[in-house]
Amino acid sequence: MFEEMLSYEEFQDRFSTEKECMDYLYQAKWPLGFVCPECAHSHAYVITTRNHPLYECAYCHHQTSLTVDTILEGTRTDLRKWFIAFYLVSTPKSISALKLMDIIDVTCELPRT
Numbered sequence: 001m002f003e004e005m006l007s008y009e010e011f012q013d014r015f016s017t018e019k020e021c022m023d024y025l026y027q028a029k030w031p032l033g034f035v036c037p038e039c040a041h042s043h044a045y046v047i048t049t050r051n052h053p054l055y056e057c058a059y060c061h062h063q064t065s066l067t068v069d070t071i072l073e074g075t076r077t078d079l080r081k082w083f084i085a086f087y088l089v090s091t092p093k094s095i096s097a098l099k100l101m102d103i104i105d106v107t108c109e110l111p112r113t
């Protein structure tokens with residue numbers, strides 16, 4: 001996901017806000033600018049009333065977002081936390097899910113034994 005290997009500090013610095021994470025996803029999804037997934041039109045209106053912006057095609061009015069069709073679709077967790085999670089699990093010294101949850105401060109249902 002991340003081309004160059006940044007140190008943890010550099011990484012936190014680069015992705016210190018939701019907007020920086022959004023910008024990164026935008027570049028990854030539409031490197032040449034918005035492309036409607038339905039009709040390939042290149043102009044969209046941005047709807048920013050939600051936590052994460054929606055992009056509405058100016059031609060066919062199809063709505064999409066940066067996280068549609070990714071594992072982040074529908075997430076209510078901050079993108080920053082996901083980015084840190086991706087970073088941490090992609091480092092050579094991989095860490096456990098429990099440690100990760102502790103670091104990024106999220107909870108999840110663990111299977112009962």
Ligand SMILES: [Zn+2]
Nearest residue numbers: 036039057060
């Ligand atoms: Zn369209």
